[in-house]
Amino acid sequence: MDAAITHWINSFAGHNAFVDQAMIAITQAGVPFIVLVVVLQWWSRENRQHLRHVAICAGLAFLLGLAINQGILLFLHRVRPYDAGVSNLLIAKSADWSFPSDHATASMSVAMAFALQRLPRRALAFFAMAFLICLSRIYVGTHYVTDVLGGAATGIVAAIVVRALYRENSKFDRFAKSIL
Template identity: 85%
Template sequence: MDVAITHWINSFAGQTPLVDPLMIAITKVGVPFIVLVVVLQWWSREDRQHVRHAAICAGLAFLLGLAINQGVLLFIHRVRPYEAGVSHLLIAKSADWSFPSDHATASMSVAMAFALQRLPRRAIAFFAMAFLVGLSRVYVGTHYLTDVLGGATTGIVAAIAVRALYREDSKLSRFATGIL
């Protein structure tokens, strides 16, 4: 089923001249754009300390999620769908294994961090961006759907771990959110 859904999503690649460049752009600049939006949260005018805490949580979850992925890659060596003949690749080949998707991990960790901090408008915006990034990775042919779902799961787990370990009322948090 994973192969069939991946193939179906990727089957649109190369068929729509307007969608291909959009998906390529999202897959290339989606995560850096999300990082930029998180950084810009530092200067929020509403509930500044809480939003700053959420931005720090997002950054920590981002880093933790990608670190977890590196551990997973030591044990799971899944070839990319374009190497298995499942997808048509629209971007340059990747040098690492397919599972889990770092892009999905990074974007979902940010979205979940903002959701866990009870900032619903921001969380919805980040979830929408994470969805587009994940979809773009399958569309451009570099990931299976389950690679994206696995990466999203890692991002969620990382955000939950950060939420449990980095408390807003701690001395460290008060110090960090007071910078600038």
């Protein structure tokens, strides 16, 4: 079923040059764009100290999620869908294994970090960006659906761990906000 859904989503690739270019742009620039938007939260005029805390939480969740992925990649070696003949690739080949998707982890960790800090409008915007990034990774042929779901789960877990361990107005939080 995973391969069938992946193939179905990827089957739309190559039929509309505008959509193809948009998906390629999202897959290549989506995560850097999310990082930029998080960084820009630092200079927000409203609720500045809380948003700075959330920006740090998002960054920590981002890093923790990607670290977890590296651990997973030591044990799971899933072939990319384009190497298995499931998808047609629109971008350059990746050098690592397919599961889990780092793009999904990175984008979902940030979205979840904002959601856990009760910033619903910002969280919704980040979830929309994360969804587009996840979809683009399947569309361009570099990931299976379950790679993206696994990456999203890793990002969510990372954000929950950071939320549980890194408290607002703690000594470490005040220190982190003062040096950045």
